[in-house]
Amino acid sequence: MRGDLREAARGKGIMVSICFYFQVHQPFRLRKYSVFDVGHNHHYFDEQRNEKEMRKIANKCYVPANAIILDLLKKHPEFRAAYSISGTAIEQMRLYAPEALESFRKLALTGKVEFLNETYYHSLSSIYSKTEFKTQVEKHRQMIEDEFGQTPKVFRNTELIFNNEIANTVMNMGHTAILAEGVDRILQWRSPNFIYTAATAPKLKLLLKNYRLSDDIAFRFSERSWADWPMTAPKFADWVSAANGNGHVINLFMDYETFGEHQWESTGIFDFLRALPAELLKHPHNDFVTPSEAALRFPPAGELDIHQLISWADVERDLSAWLGNKMQKSAIEQLYALEKQVLESEDERIIDDWRKLQTSDHFYYMCTKWFADGDVHKYFNPYESPYEGFIWYMNVINDIKIRLNELKIKVIA
Amino acid sequence: MKVLMFGWEFPPFSKGGLGTACHGLVKGLSGKGVNILLVLPSYDGDSQLSNVNIIAADKLKNIEVRKVKSLLAPYMTPGEYLTRYQTGDSKSKGIYGRNLFEEVDRFAAAAEEIAKSEQYDVIHAHDWLTYEAGIAAKKVSHKPLIVHVHATEFDRSGDNPNPHVYAVEKRGMEEADAIIAVSEYTKGKIVKNYGIPAEKITVVHNAIDQRPNVSYAPSKLRETDKIVLFLGRITLQKGPDYFLYAANIVSKRIPNVKFILAGTGDMEPFIIEKAVELGLADKVLFTGFLTGPDIDKAYQMADLYVMPSVSEPFGIVALEAMANGTPTLICKQSGVSEVIRNCLKADFWDVHDIAAKMISVLEHPALKETMQEEGSREVSKFSWNESSRKCEEIYARLLAARA
Numbered sequence: 001m002r003g004d005l006r007e008a009a010r011g012k013g014i015m016v017s018i019c020f021y022f023q024v025h026q027p028f029r030l031r032k033y034s035v036f037d038v039g040h041n042h043h044y045f046d047e048q049r050n051e052k053e054m055r056k057i058a059n060k061c062y063v064p065a066n067a068i069i070l071d072l073l074k075k076h077p078e079f080r081a082a083y084s085i086s087g088t089a090i091e092q093m094r095l096y097a098p099e100a101l102e103s104f105r106k107l108a109l110t111g112k113v114e115f116l117n118e119t120y121y122h123s124l125s126s127i128y129s130k131t132e133f134k135t136q137v138e139k140h141r142q143m144i145e146d147e148f149g150q151t152p153k154v155f156r157n158t159e160l161i162f163n164n165e166i167a168n169t170v171m172n173m174g175h176t177a178i179l180a181e182g183v184d185r186i187l188q189w190r191s192p193n194f195i196y197t198a199a200t201a202p203k204l205k206l207l208l209k210n211y212r213l214s215d216d217i218a219f220r221f222s223e224r225s226w227a228d229w230p231m232t233a234p235k236f237a238d239w240v241s242a243a244n245g246n247g248h249v250i251n252l253f254m255d256y257e258t259f260g261e262h263q264w265e266s267t268g269i270f271d272f273l274r275a276l277p278a279e280l281l282k283h284p285h286n287d288f289v290t291p292s293e294a295a296l297r298f299p300p301a302g303e304l305d306i307h308q309l310i311s312w313a314d315v316e317r318d319l320s321a322w323l324g325n326k327m328q329k330s331a332i333e334q335l336y337a338l339e340k341q342v343l344e345s346e347d348e349r350i351i352d353d354w355r356k357l358q359t360s361d362h363f364y365y366m367c368t369k370w371f372a373d374g375d376v377h378k379y380f381n382p383y384e385s386p387y388e389g390f391i392w393y394m395n396v397i398n399d400i401k402i403r404l405n406e407l408k409i410k411v412i413a
Numbered sequence: 414m415k416v417l418m419f420g421w422e423f424p425p426f427s428k429g430g431l432g433t434a435c436h437g438l439v440k441g442l443s444g445k446g447v448n449i450l451l452v453l454p455s456y457d458g459d460s461q462l463s464n465v466n467i468i469a470a471d472k473l474k475n476i477e478v479r480k481v482k483s484l485l486a487p488y489m490t491p492g493e494y495l496t497r498y499q500t501g502d503s504k505s506k507g508i509y510g511r512n513l514f515e516e517v518d519r520f521a522a523a524a525e526e527i528a529k530s531e532q533y534d535v536i537h538a539h540d541w542l543t544y545e546a547g548i549a550a551k552k553v554s555h556k557p558l559i560v561h562v563h564a565t566e567f568d569r570s571g572d573n574p575n576p577h578v579y580a581v582e583k584r585g586m587e588e589a590d591a592i593i594a595v596s597e598y599t600k601g602k603i604v605k606n607y608g609i610p611a612e613k614i615t616v617v618h619n620a621i622d623q624r625p626n627v628s629y630a631p632s633k634l635r636e637t638d639k640i641v642l643f644l645g646r647i648t649l650q651k652g653p654d655y656f657l658y659a660a661n662i663v664s665k666r667i668p669n670v671k672f673i674l675a676g677t678g679d680m681e682p683f684i685i686e687k688a689v690e691l692g693l694a695d696k697v698l699f700t701g702f703l704t705g706p707d708i709d710k711a712y713q714m715a716d717l718y719v720m721p722s723v724s725e726p727f728g729i730v731a732l733e734a735m736a737n738g739t740p741t742l743i744c745k746q747s748g749v750s751e752v753i754r755n756c757l758k759a760d761f762w763d764v765h766d767i768a769a770k771m772i773s774v775l776e777h778p779a780l781k782e783t784m785q786e787e788g789s790r791e792v793s794k795f796s797w798n799e800s801s802r803k804c805e806e807i808y809a810r811l812l813a814a815r816a
Contacts, residue, residue, distance in 0.1 A: 035666075035769045325787070330779030368755065368787045387757055390780055391773040 017249045017289040018280055022256035024085040025122050026054055026092050027361035029382050033392045038399045051096045058097035061260035066103035072277050073110045079277050080112050080288040084156045087120030087140050088359055108148035114290035115144045117152035123358035126157055126166050128336040154291040158360050160312040167198035177295035181312040182208035193247025194301035205295035209253040218254040222267035233272055237279035244285045248298040322363040327390040332363060334397050341404050350403055365389035415448040417533040417550055419543035421487050422453050425704045430729040431487035431563050434619050435539055441801025443473045450531055451476055454483035454520055481523045484509050484516055485542050514577055521545035529553050535808045544585025557590040557811040565602050568724040569650050583607050591807050593617050595727040596748020617803045618752050620795040621732040632714035638671045639775050642715035644730055647678030652721035652761050657684055661691045662768035667775055675700040675711050712737035717774045720744060721761045735792045740774050740784035755787035
């Protein structure tokens with residue numbers, strides 16, 4: 001009977017659909033590659049550390065959270081979820097945590113979980129090289145097909161980086177929808193709880209993150225100084241349902257590490273996740289959608305004209321976490337300046353190393369934005385300081401330059 | 414609130430961080446309305462200093478200064494004392510102690526006379542040379558004593574502490590009602606080496622005065638060379654030898670770098686000989702002891718300031734370098750590394766890491782510029798007011814415990 005109510009509510013437009021998307025990503029962290037290593041060895045990545053991090057996150061988050069999601073999918077036929085998993089994360093799962101990859105495959109087999117398309121290397125190529133961007137998106141699409149047996153139609157860019165130009169590129173690549181941050185300065189009086197299009201991409205549906213509700217889970221869940229602590233599934237379900245009649249879709253977008261890593265198991269985050277779908281479904285006007293279903297179901301409520309680059313990072317929701325200081329800009333410019341030479345080398349190892357260096361985390365580690373206040377950036381930084389992050393990175397870039405020159409010499413000789 | 418303080422002459426009359434710290438704290442306390450009777454060892458042999466702004470302590474409000482003629486100087490070793498004693502004029506020999514420890518006791522006796530005739534609430538003594546004076550004052554007045562540890566004998570002499578100095582330090586710490594350490598690093602040394610319970614020690618980090626930034630014309634040297642700077646006493650504690658060994662590695666990779674050592678000290682002859690031996694005679698330059706604006710000029714001409722100290726209880730110089738917009742590389746064995754982040758850090762003994770970081774700063778303008786910008790922004794938040802506020806809290810706590 002509840003299903004009938006839902007159908008009726010949908011007809012009247014007072015229903016709200018909930019769209020979960022979880023980001024799964026791990027970078028290939030660099031080791032402390034010294035200036036004295038340059039030209040002597042090409043061993044850039046900290047395998048031990050990468051293995052340790054992947055094992056930890058698989059145990060604390062991917063495996064237990066996937067078990068809960070699988071359970072929820074069995075228990076509630078209406079439940080849906082979407083994931084975007086970077087190519088670098090998949091590669092590390094293959095190497096260090098095959099059971100985690102297997103648990104994602106099980107989710108895919110339910111047919112109710114959508115896998116999104118992104119740049120394979122979780123890169124900033126959308127800003128620096130359109131050809132490299134398309135190559136990485138295609139490589140990622142291929143990988144999703146191989147791993148999960150579905151062809152992704154919806155695109156999510158690294159850190160939800162978005163503007164008109166990216167929308168146009170993605171539309172022309174044949175995607176049906178794209179995810180972005182529901183930034184206040186872009187939306188102004190509008191609600192993130194509708195589908196939009198970008199001025200430059202009329203055929204591409206735009207799904208905007210409801211950052212208040214998303215961050216209630218991702219950031220504030222265990223925050224004891226928060227007025228609404230402790231947050232419970234019934235309380236959250238009420239907040240979501242308050243949008244009934246005033247929106248089509250609530251986009252709850254967050255890092256998957258929210259479950260078990262950013263919010264530890266002891267905070268009750270897994271119990272919350274386990275209880276939430278049933279609470280949401282208690283309201284007869286709620287249901288769940290994947291991003292593809294949302295794009296198909298809802299007409300655009302308007303057109304947004306977004307010239308400046310936006311993202312889901314920090315309070316600024318811009319690119320300053322990756323490209324805010326001179327080190328970051330210099331490092332990324334030198335990286336992309338090598339593009340032509342690297343690709344022409346046709347040396348697969350050099351190409352692979354160069355692409356792993358494109359992962360946005362490397363630039364994030366060089367961030368000095370709130371560094372003096374000892375904020376969240378420090379937590380994620382594997383190096384002693386952003387300055388060291390820059391130093392190791394540039395040493396690697398210089399070594400790649402040497403390898404490229406050696407190749408050239410070989411060709412001439 | 415009135416404090417009987419055994420301190421040190423302000424820069425430039427006192428060399429090193431001790432005079433700077435005394436100045437900063439006294440000025441901060443003065444601004445908070447704390448009255449201070451400041452007792453200073455005073456020696457006029459060094460005072461032929463020109464081109465410097467002399468800060469007169471007695472011009473500060475709430476501050477009264479009493480100078481006691483003495484040959485004592487900050488961080489003085491027994492050997493340095495003898496040098497000063499023997500080079501003085503003949504009549505001084507009748508007045509001053511025949512060795513450092515006699516002079517410490519003589520200063521303490523003078524302090525006791527002052528302590529008897531004055532009214533005050535607490536006693537605050539800066540570094541070991543004044544601990545005996547503090548103890549003497551406590552004996553006659555029964556007022557609480559705070560000893561302020563700016564360095565320990567273990568910082569100055571490594572693993573070979575002078576047993577007599579150690580004994581004076583330990584007695585001061587034991588007689589004190591509270592101890593102030595300039596860093597967590599120093600607090601750890603006090604607990605470990607002097608057997609003092611941690612709860613008796615409060616950390617009050619040093620700071621830096623915010624002052625108008627004077628920019629000097631770029632040095633001629635900069636037209637042809639990059640410059641890496643060492644600034645401090647050329648003594649075992651400051652690690653000039655590690656600086657030199659790192660310089661040797663760097664100059665093999667980058668030809669046009671000059672390494673400047675600004676300062677004097679007993680290791681200078683060794684460093685000069687070693688530089689020649691390594692073939693660095695034309696790369697390593699010595700400026701002698703710098704004062705006033707010359708210090709800022711040295712920072713500003715440098716592409717990088719390096720503080721490779723073997724043990725640095727705090728290291729105010731690092732803050733001064735950053736305030737001048739100079740990228741800074743400091744040893745991890747320092748107090749200042751607890752409070753600044755926009756700099757590079759290395760173990761003093763890891764010459765390869767120091768060299769690698771020097772090379773990176775010299776080779777990557779973006780690294781240098783980001784360190785300049787973020788470093789000067791970071792130190793612009795430091796203030797002696799915060800340090801003196803913590804001292805005032807300690808005074809209040811001790812008095813409350815007595816009431």
